[in-house]
Each structure stands twice: as C-alpha cells, then as structure tokens.
Amino acid sequence: MASIKDAVEESFSDNHAFIKYFLYAIPVYITYWLYDSGNLGFIFLIFSVFTFLMLLGILVICTTNVRHNKNQILPGLNIFRILKEAIHCLIAIIPAIIINIGLAMFITSKFSLPSAGFDKGFKIIIWCVFISVIFTTYLLFIKDKKIKDAYNIKAISDFGSDIMVAVIFMIPLVLIVDVIFVGSITYVFWIFFGVPNPVLTFIWSMFLIQNIAVIGNYLAQIAMENIEIKQEIERYDRGEKPI
Numbered sequence: 001m002a003s004i005k006d007a008v009e010e011s012f013s014d015n016h017a018f019i020k021y022f023l024y025a026i027p028v029y030i031t032y033w034l035y036d037s038g039n040l041g042f043i044f045l046i047f048s049v050f051t052f053l054m055l056l057g058i059l060v061i062c063t064t065n066v067r068h069n070k071n072q073i074l075p076g077l078n079i080f081r082i083l084k085e086a087i088h089c090l091i092a093i094i095p096a097i098i099i100n101i102g103l104a105m106f107i108t109s110k111f112s113l114p115s116a117g118f119d120k121g122f123k124i125i126i127w128c129v130f131i132s133v134i135f136t137t138y139l140l141f142i143k144d145k146k147i148k149d150a151y152n153i154k155a156i157s158d159f160g161s162d163i164m165v166a167v168i169f170m171i172p173l174v175l176i177v178d179v180i181f182v183g184s185i186t187y188v189f190w191i192f193f194g195v196p197n198p199v200l201t202f203i204w205s206m207f208l209i210q211n212i213a214v215i216g217n218y219l220a221q222i223a224m225e226n227i228e229i230k231q232e233i234e235r236y237d238r239g240e241k242p243i
Contacts, residue, residue, distance in 0.1 A: 002166065002221035004173040004214070010066075011213040014074045023077065024058065025205035027051045032201065050083075055212055057082035060089045062216025063142050067223060074213055089138070092147045096137040100130040132164030139163065139223040155227070162226040170218050174211060182207050 011017065031051045034044040061075035061082065075082055104127050113119035136159055141150035149155075182204065189200040 002170070002218055002225060004170070004177065004218060007214045007217035007221070008177055010073050010217055011210050014072055014213075017074060020074050020077065021206040021209045024054065024209045025202060027054060028205040028208055029202050032205065053083050053086040054079070055209075056089060057084070057086035058209065058212050059216045059219075060085040060142065062213050063139075063220045063223075064145075066217050066220030067143055073217055088145065089141065092141045092145075092150050093134065093137050096134050096150065100133050104130040128164055128168065129160075132160050132167065135167050135219070136160045136163045139219060139227060142220075143223070143228075159227050163222060166222040166226060167219075170215070170222070174214060174218075177214065178207070178211065 014020070027047060028051055031044070031047040034040070034047060058075055062073050064085075065073050065075075075085075108123040108126055113122060133156055136156050137150045140152055140155055141147065143149065185203060186195065186200065189195055189197050193200070
C-alpha cells in the first residue's frame with residue numbers, strides 16, 4: 001500500500017533537500033509577493049507562468065524518480081530540465097485536461113437534483129470520475145514519457161477507478177502532514193512573531209515545494225500498485241514473460 005510516511009521521509013532525506021527547497025521557494029515567494037502587493041502586470045504574469053511550470057516540472061521529476069527507483073527523489077538545480085519536463089508533460093496531458101474538465105462542466109450543468117445535498121454530492125462524484133481520468137493519463141505517461149501511453153483507453157478504463165480512490169485517500173493524508181509540520185510552525189510564529197510574517201510566508205513557500213515532492217512520490221507509489229503490478233499479474237495470467 002502506498003505510504004505517506006515513506007513519501008514524507010524521502011522528501012526530507014534527499015541530498016541537499018533544504019537547499020533545494022530554499023532555492024525553489026524563491027520564485028514562489030516572489031509570485032505571492034507580487035500578487036499580495038497588487039503588482040498584477042507583466043512581471044507577475046511571467047513569474048506566475050515560470051512558477052507554475054517549475055512546480056509541475058518538480059512534480060514530474062519526483063514521480064519519475066520514484067517510478068524508476070532512483071536514490072534521489074528531488075530534481076537537481078538545472079531549471080531548464082525542470083521546465084522541459086513540465087512542458088513535455090503539458091503537451092501530453094493538456095488534451096485530457098481540456099476534454100475531461102469540459103465534459104464534467106457540461107454534464108453537471110445539464111441537471112439539478114431536488115435535494116441540494118444530493119445534487120452537490122452527485123456532481124462531486126462526477127467531477128472525481130473525470131479528474132481521475134486526468135490523473136490516470138498523467139501516470140500512464142510518466143512511466144516512459146510516451147504520449148501515446150497516456151491515451152491507452154483500456155488502461156484508463158481498467159485502472160481509473162482505483163486511481164481515483166487512491167488519490168481521494170491521498171488528500172487527507174497530505175493535509176494531516178501539513179497540519180503537523182506547517183501548522184506547528186505557523187502556531188509558533190503566531191505566538192511569538194505574529195501573522196502575517198514575511199519569514200513565515202517564505203517557509204510556507206518552501207513547504208509548498210515539499211508538498212509537491214510528497215505528492216509526486218505518493219502518486220508514483222499509486223501507479224506502481226494500481227497499474228504496474230496489476231499489468232504484471234495480467235501478463236502472468238496470460239502466460240507472458242514479465243517486462
């Protein structure tokens with residue numbers, strides 16, 4: 001079973017993890033500072049795009065490193081490689097994002113149940129189904145970085161529901177980790193230094209990167225359990241040699 005404990009431990013045990021979190025947090029902090037100060041012009045746009053691509057690239061590399069059992073989970077400091085991985089991933093999964101979000105919006109806009117609670121719950125289930133397809137597409141792509149793998153309809157159909165359950169289960173686990181680490185640090189700052197605090201904001205930025213590393217690690221574990229192991233079992237049942 002995927003382990004949030006392993007994901008968290010590996011996010012801190014990586015070589016030079018603190019230095020990487022510090023450096024990666026700089027554009028995140030600058031983007032937040034520009035937004036908070038109302039500087040929403042061209043510079044904000046540049047930093048927003050750069051930060052988004054950097055975060056996505058870190059997620060991709062962390063997921064890939066765990067999928068391939070590498071000792072180092074976090075990417076190096078080569079920002080060009082990080083951006084390249086992010087762009088490659090976007091090219092692969094943007095069609096899936098557009099199609100699935102579009103379908104979810106279209107379907108949920110076409111009906112309304114009498115009970116507000118049931119209506120909201122049913123629509124959340126619909127969104128979860130379509131978002132699970134996006135996650136499955138991402139995990140299928142990330143193994144060998146082949147775009148055609150991302151649109152293996154049979155694999156999406158076979159593994160999408162398991163991926164959905166695993167991702168839903170991951171969300172509260174990540175939140176619990178944040179309460180333990182981020183919540184404790186925030187409480188200390190609130191007692192002794194006050195909130196908001198620029199130092200605390202930068203620490204939050206560092207923990208955002210750490211969250212990305214944890215999520216990338218956990219998603220890789222999900223993929224190995226719910227895609228690769230099951231594919232190997234299917235090959236064994238068919239009498240084929242394992243890959």
